[in-house]
Amino acid sequence: MTTADSMSPRDWGSASGTAHAEPVFQAGRCGMVAFLASEVAFFGTLIVAYLKYLGADNGELTPANMLHLPTALVNTALLVSSSITIAWAATALARGSHKAACRWLALTVLLGLGFLGVTASEWYDLISRGLTLRTNLFGTTYFTLIGFHAGHVTLGLLAMICLLAILSSQKQVGFLAEPVELVSWYWHFVDGVWIVLLLVVYILGR
Amino acid sequence: MTTVADIPARSSVDITMRLHGWVTTVDHKRLGIMYIVTGLVFFIVGGIEALLMRWQLFTSDGQVLSGTTFNQMFTMHGTTMIFFVAMPMIFGIANYVVPLMIGARDMAFPRLNAFSFWMSLLGGVLLYGSFFAGGAPDVGWFAYAPLTEYTFARSTATDYWILSLLISGVGTIATAINLSATILALRAPGMALGKLPLFVWMMLIDAFLVLFALPPLTAALVMLLLDRQLGAHFFDVQAGGSALLWQHLFWFFGHPEVYIVALPAFGIISEVIPVFARKVIFGYESVAAASVAIGFISFGVWAHHMFAVGLSPGLDSFFAGASLLIAVPTGIKVFNWLATLYGGRIRFDAPMLFSLGFLGMFVFGGLTGIMLAAAPIDWQFTDSYFVVGHFHYVLFGGTVFGLMAAFYYWWPKMTGRMLGRRLGQWHFWLLLIGFNLTFGPMHVSGLLGMPRRIYTYQAGQGWELWNQLTTIGAVIQGIAMALFILNVLISLRRGELAGDDPWDAWTLEWATTSPPAEYNFETIPEVRSRRPLWDLKHPDDPDWKHE
Numbered sequence: 001m002t003t004a005d006s007m008s009p010r011d012w013g014s015a016s017g018t019a020h021a022e023p024v025f026q027a028g029r030c031g032m033v034a035f036l037a038s039e040v041a042f043f044g045t046l047i048v049a050y051l052k053y054l055g056a057d058n059g060e061l062t063p064a065n066m067l068h069l070p071t072a073l074v075n076t077a078l079l080v081s082s083s084i085t086i087a088w089a090a091t092a093l094a095r096g097s098h099k100a101a102c103r104w105l106a107l108t109v110l111l112g113l114g115f116l117g118v119t120a121s122e123w124y125d126l127i128s129r130g131l132t133l134r135t136n137l138f139g140t141t142y143f144t145l146i147g148f149h150a151g152h153v154t155l156g157l158l159a160m161i162c163l164l165a166i167l168s169s170q171k172q173v174g175f176l177a178e179p180v181e182l183v184s185w186y187w188h189f190v191d192g193v194w195i196v197l198l199l200v201v202y203i204l205g206r
Numbered sequence: 207m208t209t210v211a212d213i214p215a216r217s218s219v220d221i222t223m224r225l226h227g228w229v230t231t232v233d234h235k236r237l238g239i240m241y242i243v244t245g246l247v248f249f250i251v252g253g254i255e256a257l258l259m260r261w262q263l264f265t266s267d268g269q270v271l272s273g274t275t276f277n278q279m280f281t282m283h284g285t286t287m288i289f290f291v292a293m294p295m296i297f298g299i300a301n302y303v304v305p306l307m308i309g310a311r312d313m314a315f316p317r318l319n320a321f322s323f324w325m326s327l328l329g330g331v332l333l334y335g336s337f338f339a340g341g342a343p344d345v346g347w348f349a350y351a352p353l354t355e356y357t358f359a360r361s362t363a364t365d366y367w368i369l370s371l372l373i374s375g376v377g378t379i380a381t382a383i384n385l386s387a388t389i390l391a392l393r394a395p396g397m398a399l400g401k402l403p404l405f406v407w408m409m410l411i412d413a414f415l416v417l418f419a420l421p422p423l424t425a426a427l428v429m430l431l432l433d434r435q436l437g438a439h440f441f442d443v444q445a446g447g448s449a450l451l452w453q454h455l456f457w458f459f460g461h462p463e464v465y466i467v468a469l470p471a472f473g474i475i476s477e478v479i480p481v482f483a484r485k486v487i488f489g490y491e492s493v494a495a496a497s498v499a500i501g502f503i504s505f506g507v508w509a510h511h512m513f514a515v516g517l518s519p520g521l522d523s524f525f526a527g528a529s530l531l532i533a534v535p536t537g538i539k540v541f542n543w544l545a546t547l548y549g550g551r552i553r554f555d556a557p558m559l560f561s562l563g564f565l566g567m568f569v570f571g572g573l574t575g576i577m578l579a580a581a582p583i584d585w586q587f588t589d590s591y592f593v594v595g596h597f598h599y600v601l602f603g604g605t606v607f608g609l610m611a612a613f614y615y616w617w618p619k620m621t622g623r624m625l626g627r628r629l630g631q632w633h634f635w636l637l638l639i640g641f642n643l644t645f646g647p648m649h650v651s652g653l654l655g656m657p658r659r660i661y662t663y664q665a666g667q668g669w670e671l672w673n674q675l676t677t678i679g680a681v682i683q684g685i686a687m688a689l690f691i692l693n694v695l696i697s698l699r700r701g702e703l704a705g706d707d708p709w710d711a712w713t714l715e716w717a718t719t720s721p722p723a724e725y726n727f728e729t730i731p732e733v734r735s736r737r738p739l740w741d742l743k744h745p746d747d748p749d750w751k752h753e
Contacts, residue, residue: 027314027391144428
């Protein structure tokens with residue numbers, strides 16, 4: 001195995017000009033943006049499948065009969081406000097106010113849990129009225145699309161709970177500023193997907 | 207610093223420690239090597255599958271394989287070669303070389319990198335695990351619905367296929383995230399995007415293609431899995447589902463995938479040709495720009511795989527036009543490479559031979575591609591051996607020749623030893639001859655009407671000669687690859703020592719030791735031009751004065 005001593009430090013040109021400005025690209029941010037880009041493609045595909053089969057079913061179990069816009073609006077309110085609270089958590093942490101960040105993050109988790117609760121009751125209602133993944137194309141595409149979104153909400157909540165646990169157990173939390181910011185980006189994305197779903201599934205699709 | 211490799215392997219404990227070092231590593235170079243080894247092992251397996259098919263088709267009314275086994279063989283061959291040979295080899299080389307080329311100490315997310323590798327490997331293991339669960343998948347590598355629905359494919363083989371691609375796909379997406387963050391964020395001081403080595407440029411574009419092309423496949427695979435396991439109806443024609451939707455989703459992934467495995471080869475030969483012609487690449491900017499154009503257009507051509515479906519004249523014309531359009535940026539790059547060769551002092555070492563082989567074979571595959579892009583011609587040739595010949599010229603003549611160039615070019619960096627020059631030449635010429643003998647006659651048997659994926663054929667249709675030539679060619683390729691393995695083994699045992707910079711090259715990976723230390727560079731290099739090592743070697747006439 002080669003060792004370091006066979007490697008001579010090289011003279012890489014001028015000694016001046018070695019001071020570097022803050023790089024435009026940061027690894028964490030680039031990685032999160034790349035990940036979210038792939039998520040756009042993933043949800044885009046599920047939405048295409050939903051639209052493809054929209055209106056293809058006969059019978060009673062159609063979006064117009066089954067979906068309830070006010071429920072979706074409650075969910076929208078919960079998720080949009082959670083996007084605001086997590087943004088406040090990130091700003092609070094960047095300002096160094098540890099306690100406020102914890103509070104806003106905890107509130108975000110509660111709002112997210114509220115969203116999942118409303119979705120669960122909506123699904124319970126749909127399933128008890130006879131709509132499942134197997135029933136028809138609407139059931140197939142609806143549960144897949146909304147289910148994957150709810151899965152993403154769940155993942156985001158798990159990430160936030162982990163962050164909360166670390167935040168509340170550590171004294172020095174400067175290193176958490178980037179993770180909280182990146183999770184907030186993810187959360188805004190999940191929120192954005194929901195707005196699209198609200199339009200596609202609950203408003204235009206009915 | 208003591209590395210695991212410094213510990214002498216005398217007892218089984220030492221071997222366990224070495225293994226432990228490899229299994230737990232997050233070093234981009236070790237992960238790169240593991241990717242490449244994975245790819246080579248699957249290459250041998252996929253090659254054996256191909257040879258079995260060729261044995262069966264050597265004569266009319268062959269009795270070697272049953273119809274079912276033949277279906278399994280072409281499904282496994284296609285899936286293996288695309289997902290578990292081309293992809294791991296490409297990402298292995300990129301893993302190893304990209305951080306070195308941009309003067310970084312590792313990838314942006316080393317643990318994510320290890321995760322990606324193990325996901326890819328698990329995918330491959332799952333695919334072959336199907337053999338132990340009652341038989342391999344037999345639905346073809348693009349797995350058209352409704353054949354893949356539970357109604358028609360009852361065994362678990364198809365589920366293994368789905369899970370295998372899902373899991374390795376997650377690994378691939380994670381690698382693309384890692385590569386794009388690495389290339390954007392970890393460049394050495396002074397290395398602006400306009401100074402990136404072209405291989406790194408190609409991998410950046412490649413990563414973007416993966417980010418937008420792989421998730422639709424993932425989504426489609428999830429839908430198929432829901433259909434099969436939970437009774438959903440996405441592709442279930444009896445319940446109103448659409449078989450055509452699968453085709454759209456699969457090829458929306460599948461065509462960019464062709465460029466995902468071709469662009470890295472473009473990048474490799476854009477590194478090799480200048481070094482072995484002793485000239486600067488001709489038209490650096492246009493190579494990068496043409497590749498960006500290819501990346502964009504590649505998302506608008508997928509339905510040229512579906513002309514025979516009968517979409518509509520308007521759609522067919524659109525997709526035919528878009529497919530023909532791709533020939534323009536590709537042609538630009540071919541002229542870039544030719545102009546780089548023109549007037550150069552060419553050294554015919556193995557990396558250069560394979561790069562030149564790439565140029566010839568890929569252009570031929572591109573020309574039959576232009577034929578197939580015209581919908582009316584495609585209606586005649588679709589699902590015939592002509593198509594099989596065409597895409598092997600692109601994927602084997604293009605990607606595999608490019609990967610071989612990369613292997614010979616960077617092997618001295620990875621191992622500190624040279625591969626044998628004579629054996630390398632034998633490998634190249636035998637592979638070139640075997641390759642053309644295999645896939646050239648396929649165009650003829652296709653024109654004579656032989657459909658792809660048939661497991662046998664009757665005598666008297668004039669297909670025997672062409673099939674026999676193809677099989678003989680396949681055997682010659684097998685011999686060529688055996689010589690290659692021999693070359694690798696000899697080099698590992700007693701290959702000539704390579705030194706830091708055996709090819710007198712110009713990019714940063716040659717500025718450090720062979721193999722590089724775990725931290726790659728003792729001091730992080732400063733970059734002022736596209737050829738930082740040229741500047742270092744010629745302080746009197748550095749490139750940055752001219753660029």
